[in-house]
Amino acid sequence: xxxxxxxxxxxxxxxxxxxxxxxxxxxxxxxxxxxxxxxxxxxxxxxxxxxxxxxxxxxxxxxxxxxxxxxxxxxxxxxxxxxxxxxxxxxxxxxxxxxxxxxxxxxxxxxxxxxxxxxxxxxxxxxxxxxxxxxxxxxxxxxxxxxxxxxxxxxxxxxxxxxxxxxxxxxxxxxxxxxxxxxxxxxxxxxxxxxxxxxxxxxxxxxxx
Amino acid sequence: xxxxxxxxxxxxxxxxxxxxxxxxxxxxxxxxxxxxxxxxxxxxxxxxxxxxxxxxxxxxxxxxxxxxxxxxxxxxxxxxxxxxxxxxxxxxxxxxxxxxxxxxxxxxxxxxxxxxxxxxxxxxxxxxxxxxxxxxxxxxxxxxxxxxxxxxxxxxxxxxxxxxxxxxxxxxxxxxxxxxxxxxxxxxxxx
Numbered sequence: 001x002x003x004x005x006x007x008x009x010x011x012x013x014x015x016x017x018x019x020x021x022x023x024x025x026x027x028x029x030x031x032x033x034x035x036x037x038x039x040x041x042x043x044x045x046x047x048x049x050x051x052x053x054x055x056x057x058x059x060x061x062x063x064x065x066x067x068x069x070x071x072x073x074x075x076x077x078x079x080x081x082x083x084x085x086x087x088x089x090x091x092x093x094x095x096x097x098x099x100x101x102x103x104x105x106x107x108x109x110x111x112x113x114x115x116x117x118x119x120x121x122x123x124x125x126x127x128x129x130x131x132x133x134x135x136x137x138x139x140x141x142x143x144x145x146x147x148x149x150x151x152x153x154x155x156x157x158x159x160x161x162x163x164x165x166x167x168x169x170x171x172x173x174x175x176x177x178x179x180x181x182x183x184x185x186x187x188x189x190x191x192x193x194x195x196x197x198x199x200x201x202x203x204x205x206x207x208x209x
Numbered sequence: 210x211x212x213x214x215x216x217x218x219x220x221x222x223x224x225x226x227x228x229x230x231x232x233x234x235x236x237x238x239x240x241x242x243x244x245x246x247x248x249x250x251x252x253x254x255x256x257x258x259x260x261x262x263x264x265x266x267x268x269x270x271x272x273x274x275x276x277x278x279x280x281x282x283x284x285x286x287x288x289x290x291x292x293x294x295x296x297x298x299x300x301x302x303x304x305x306x307x308x309x310x311x312x313x314x315x316x317x318x319x320x321x322x323x324x325x326x327x328x329x330x331x332x333x334x335x336x337x338x339x340x341x342x343x344x345x346x347x348x349x350x351x352x353x354x355x356x357x358x359x360x361x362x363x364x365x366x367x368x369x370x371x372x373x374x375x376x377x378x379x380x381x382x383x384x385x386x387x388x389x390x391x392x393x394x395x396x397x398x399x400x
Contacts (some may be wrong), residue, residue, distance in 0.1 A: 029230035076282040182381030190373035
């Protein structure tokens with residue numbers, strides 16, 4: 001049972017981007033359209049799952065004091081592999097994402113999961129955690145990318161459906177990234193606040209009964 | 210002349226935080242107070258300038274050995290070691306500076322701006338001096354954005370923000386307005 005929880009918690013409840021606010025740099029830079037966001041998300045899932053596996057396998061051999069440099073080297077090796085693979089097979093995407101693929105190394109999501117989860121748990125749990133957290137991150141990127149592409153370019157995944165007059169170009173530019181991200185976080189906060197309020201009222205009602 | 214163009218471009222037009230989206234974590238994290246923003250800025254300028262000089266030599270070495278694919282691993286390790294070294298050095302030579310910068314130095318390793326500058330330098334094939342100038346001016350741009358943002362946030366403490374927007378959300382909206390203002394500089398210089 002615990003296994004399934006490791007997979008699902010990252011998707012919404014502990015979403016790395018919207019709830020924990022980790023890995024914001026690529027989230028703002030690579031979400032100019034849904035396709036780029038998805039590409040970045042898939043790259044992060046791949047690196048996260050692979051590095052979680054290796055870190056969880058070697059967790060008992062690594063001396064506690066130098067664990068962080070070792071984790072960085074593991075993550076950097078996988079990032080290099082993904083970078084070279086993307087260069088070879090998805091050249092256009094590689095060109096658009098630019099330095100943000102190498103910069104996955106310093107993405108706090110990876111280091112955070114290595115430190116908080118993979119270095120303490122077994123291999124299977126770590127794989128599930130990697131898929132869940134990576135999936136949650138990719139989902140968040142995809143949502144942001146979709147919103148920015150629909151509002152800014154009037155298209156979704158390359159299919160354009162809005163006439164020129166409805167396009168708000170600002171959403172593709174840097175300020176649009178900050179606005180979209182800020183409003184999404186505010187919406188999630190508002191939902192959580194309402195949930196808390198309802199729960200409190202329920203408790204009150206229960207007490208008076 | 211080219212150096213001046215690189216400087217202006219990195220500070221105003223391709224500002225690290227507001228248009229390239231590098232170093233957002235410290236930008237949101239340490240901008241609550243003016244003092245910490247200034248401390249972080251000085252530490253970042255120092256480390257980025259030093260690391261862009263060092264990584265230039267390493268990049269030349271790796272390329273001449275035909276090991277270009279190792280750049281990511283080598284750069285991140287060198288930056289981590291450099292930050293550690295700078296920390297020791299400052300601790301020994303000037304304890305008062307260490308008191309001020311101490312907490313911010315370890316945080317810099319995970320600042321994507323440092324690795325970002327190193328990678329941009331190697332991608333653009335900058336010469337040694339150009340690399341150092343690019344590193345320094347990117348860091349100055351970062352510091353400028355951080356300090357302006359900290360000043361805004363200090364005033365925002367006293368304003369009445371709607372409940373769902375409290376914290377990160379309103380900071381991001383503020384950053385977007387700041388970024389909009391910086392967009393006014395676009396087209397000022399063409400490299």
